[in-house]
Each structure stands twice: as structure tokens, then as C-alpha cells.
Amino acid sequence: MNPKISDSIPQEDKDFDKQHIWHPYSSMSKPLPCYHVKSASGVRLYLDSGQSLIDGMSSWWCAIHGYNHQELNDALVKQVNLMSHVMFGGITHDPAIQLCRHLVELTNPKLECVFLCDSGSVSVEVALKQAIQYWDSKRQPEKKKFLSIKRGYHGDTFGAMFVSDPENSMHSIYTSYGPDNIFAEAPQIGFDDEWNEADIEDFKRKIEKHHKIIAAVILEPILQGAGGMRMYNPQYLKRVRELCDKYDVLLVLDEIATGFGRTGKLFAQEHANICPDIMCVGKAITGGYLTLAAVISTRSVANVISGGRTGCFMHGPTFMGNPAACAVSVKNLEILRTGAWKSQVDTIEKILLKKFKPLMESGHRKIRQIRVLGAVGVIEMKNPIDVALYQRRFVELGVWVRPFGKLLYIMPPYIISEDDLNHLVYSLISVATDESLA
Structure with missing residues (x-):
């Protein structure tokens, strides 16, 4: 019927x-x-x-x-009765502080500095801007390109589109409107397959050839989402981290879809036991209640940006640190922390x-x-x-x-x-x- x-x-x-x-x-x-x-x-x-x-x-x-979910409902209602929103510029509040504390404690100890933003796609924009501003602050403004892997997807806003697969994605019609970034062949599908070093060769050639103009590598760790739901060997991610270190390139991990337990680890990067320089999280951060995301960086990245020409990071969404979204996120992460x-x-x-x-x-x-x-x-x-x-x-x-x-x-x-x-x-x-x- x-x-x-x-x-x-x-x-x-x-x-x-x-x-x-x-x-x-x-x-x-x-x-x-x-x-x-x-x-x-x-x-x-x-x-x-x-x-x-x-x-x-x-x-x-x-x-x-x-x-x-009753606990999430209660957290949201309680916060809305206090204040649903207040600007984050020059103001702070308990939900944002508690949320950022949870994020710092749950992620790798090297990730210390949290930037709250509106959505997963916007968090990618923030991460890309941080990477470019990082190298500008180090007087290397030529490092403005990004290296990614094919079959990747990082969101539908413009910066995110131009680090997503330019040919095999829904964004191919926009290619002439933005920067030409660099794309390596995607790793072979097979989370549990025996590692083959040949899988990393194209990536290795690209980063070796272009590292002087590459600000950062950005990819989805272990599981590529909208680009094909492809699952790849953690050793690939480990080798990417090694090559970024060798050629002085930042590593951005897009954990928007994979974060908060979906792949069997709290964050997918844990399958490879590595840490990025910048990490994006979103989607499940509020348990599905409101739109919110975060970009978490190392202290080194934050300090370099803060010591640059502008003295600050040039981004500030209107709804950054929205108290209602932060409050329900805090309760969501408390539930996750029960294990x-x-x-x-x-x-x-x-x-x-x-x-x-x-x-x-x-x-x-x-x-x-x-x-x-x-x-x-x-x-x-x-x-x-x-x-x-x-x-x-x-x-x-x-x-x-x-x-x-x-x-x-x-x-x-x-x-x-x-x-x-x-x-x-x-x-x-x-x-x-x-x-x-x-």
C-alpha cells in the first residue's frame, strides 16, 4: 500500500x-x-x-x-528562559565557556583554542581563513592554496566548495569563479585493507611540488561523506600528517560529519592516532537541536595569527556563540561523556x-x-x-x-x-x- x-x-x-x-x-x-x-x-x-x-x-x-530528548529539551528551555541570544563581541556567557571547556577536554590536548561559528560549512570557511592568515602573519603570503583529495566534500559555501572535489561533486559548475586548488587522488576504499604505500604517492608528489604555495591540507578523516561515503585506511591519514610536518604545511581535519562517535571513535582522527593543526566540528555538536559548529586550533596557530599584521582573527558571525545552541551542546556533550x-x-x-x-x-x-x-x-x-x-x-x-x-x-x-x-x-x-x- x-x-x-x-x-x-x-x-x-x-x-x-x-x-x-x-x-x-x-x-x-x-x-x-x-x-x-x-x-x-x-x-x-x-x-x-x-x-x-x-x-x-x-x-x-x-x-x-x-x-x-528530555535532557536536551530541558537544557534548551532553561537557557531560552534566561536569554536566547546575545552578541559575542565583547561579551561572554556561561554556556559558551562550558561548551569550549568540554571541547578542549574532549579533543587532543594540543587543540586548545576554540572559535564558535554558525554551521559546518562556515567552520570550514573559518579554518581556511585561519590557515591563510597564519602564513600571512609569518610573512609568507604566497602560501594561499589548499591541497585536498578527490571525492571530498566540505560544504556548500564558496570557500568550502573550492576545497571539495572540483569534478566529481555537485559544485563543478562553479569552478571558474574561485581559486584553483590542488587535488590528489583519493585513497582506495578499504578501512581494514592491508596498507599499500602506493596509495599515498600522488598526494606525496603534489605536496612536494607545491608546498611553498600551500597553506594547508584539508580532508575528511577516515570517512568521506557526500563525496561517496568512502572509508579509507587510517595509515593514509597518518602519512598525510607526516608529510604535512615534513613540508611545513598545516593540516585541517573536517570532523563535521565524523565527529562525536559516528565512526566508532569519538573523533575519526583517533583511528590514526594523530592531531591536526586545525579541526572543524559541527552537525552532532548540539545533538541535532540547533545549528552550531566550532573550529579548534593549536595554541601555536592561534598565537601566530594573533601576532600578525591585524593582531586578531578577522571573522565574527552575528550568531557566534549563540547561548541557546551552546547550552544544548553542553548537555549533549555531557551525555556523550558518560560513554x-x-x-x-x-x-x-x-x-x-x-x-x-x-x-x-x-x-x-x-x-x-x-x-x-x-x-x-x-x-x-x-x-x-x-x-x-x-x-x-x-x-x-x-x-x-x-x-x-x-x-x-x-x-x-x-x-x-x-x-x-x-x-x-x-x-x-x-x-x-x-x-x-x-
Whole structure:
């Protein structure tokens, strides 16, 4: 039976949405169907039609503790009753101080200085600006290029676009409008595969040749997200750190999607036991409640920038350090610090591997590869997916999964029960192997 999409919404509201509201990665003239959510609790989204869906996406990585979480609700309400916002220029407040203390304590001891900003994409902009200003402060203004790896994705704002893959990404049409950065071949897929030094050779050649004009290397550690959900060997990341040190280039790690436990480590860089010079975090930082991100740098980076021509870092978003977002983040990180996330993510990974194993061993003519890491499960198809068709089939099965490209993937809230996860994985496999779907 086909699901009823928002039957009780007035027709005029449905028409208005379709005609006037631009949804992410969609078209105004031929929009993808939208399913109207009226409420959410735990791991379930409740549609206007009365149907409930098990959320397999954590609202794009961020709702790690599920929805309508009482402790997070209480933290947010308490703060809003005190003040929802106040400018951060010349003013400070308890939620920001507490949040930054948590971030400094949770990350590598070398990462000491926190810059709060609006979103993950903006945090990448901040990190790039810090890297350029760092070298300007050291009287090496020629170091303004960035080296990244292909298949990477760092956000949709302009600076972030120009360190994302210029050819195999959604940003290729903008290439003539921004800087030409340097891109090395992406590492081979295979988190557990035997390390092959040849995998780093192209990166090695690029940094050796261009290091005098490179401000920083930026990449997603261990797991590349929107560029293909690719998982690579931690030794690659370790070698990148070594080469950055050898050629005097800063290392920026984009932990926006991978941070706060998603890959089985609190931060994905821990798989390689390294530390960046600058680190971006976002998405799950507020537990999915509000938009917020942070850029955390070493004291050395901060001191060099502060001792430069301007004497300060030239960036200051209006909503920097928003008290409401900081307060709910503090409670979110307190929940993470109990350590429950570790067993939750380990359980999810074991179930994903167990349920995917028969299909991984037998294969299927439509499937290219199946990948699992932490609380992430990916089925890569051989051919591109009809998003609207596949999305409708998932909703019929009572789950929310948002495909893209050739990928069917899930990253459920950590609190998901075994029964709900089993149903989610069953639905993923069922849709992937459905011969009636093109």
C-alpha cells in the first residue's frame, strides 16, 4: 500500500510548499516529493498522515540521541528562559565557556583554542581563513592554496566548495569563479585493507611540488561523506600528517560529519592516532537541536595569527556563540561523556556487519559494494538511483532513508533499538535487491 503523503495538510499549503519553498538539492520546477513531519520522538518521525518512520539518517548525521530528548529539551528551555541570544563581541556567557571547556577536554590536548561559528560549512570557511592568515602573519603570503583529495566534500559555501572535489561533486559548475586548488587522488576504499604505500604517492608528489604555495591540507578523516561515503585506511591519514610536518604545511581535519562517535571513535582522527593543526566540528555538536559548529586550533596557530599584521582573527558571525545552541551542546556533550555512545555505536556496527554479511558474501547484480564503519552502513549500487522512487519505497516500508547518487546508506541515532535497527537494515537490503526498481 502506498503511503499517504500529508493527507490532512490543506491543499493550499501543499501547493504553496511546492511552488515557493526550495528544499535541499531539489528543483523548483520538478521538486522531489516532500513528506510532512508533524513531530518526532526517539528514533521516529511522525507524519501528518499518521504514519511513523524509523529515522535512518539522524537528520543528516546530527540527531545522535534521537528526537525530543528530555535532557536536551530541558537544557534548551532553561537557557531560552534566561536569554536566547546575545552578541559575542565583547561579551561572554556561561554556556559558551562550558561548551569550549568540554571541547578542549574532549579533543587532543594540543587543540586548545576554540572559535564558535554558525554551521559546518562556515567552520570550514573559518579554518581556511585561519590557515591563510597564519602564513600571512609569518610573512609568507604566497602560501594561499589548499591541497585536498578527490571525492571530498566540505560544504556548500564558496570557500568550502573550492576545497571539495572540483569534478566529481555537485559544485563543478562553479569552478571558474574561485581559486584553483590542488587535488590528489583519493585513497582506495578499504578501512581494514592491508596498507599499500602506493596509495599515498600522488598526494606525496603534489605536496612536494607545491608546498611553498600551500597553506594547508584539508580532508575528511577516515570517512568521506557526500563525496561517496568512502572509508579509507587510517595509515593514509597518518602519512598525510607526516608529510604535512615534513613540508611545513598545516593540516585541517573536517570532523563535521565524523565527529562525536559516528565512526566508532569519538573523533575519526583517533583511528590514526594523530592531531591536526586545525579541526572543524559541527552537525552532532548540539545533538541535532540547533545549528552550531566550532573550529579548534593549536595554541601555536592561534598565537601566530594573533601576532600578525591585524593582531586578531578577522571573522565574527552575528550568531557566534549563540547561548541557546551552546547550552544544548553542553548537555549533549555531557551525555556523550558518560560513554554510553561507545557501546551503542559498537552494537550498531556489529548488527550492520551481521545483517549485511550474507549479501556481502553472495553479492547481487545491482550492488557494487557494501561498507560498514561504526554507526554507518552503505550499499553502493552499480547504477544511479531514482531518488523519488526509492524514497517512496522506503516510506512504504516504514523507514526514512535519503538516497543520493548510487548510494543507499544509513547512519541511525545511537539510541536505536536492535529491533528497529534490524527493520531498518532489512528495508535497506530489500530495496537494494528489489528487481522491480530500476
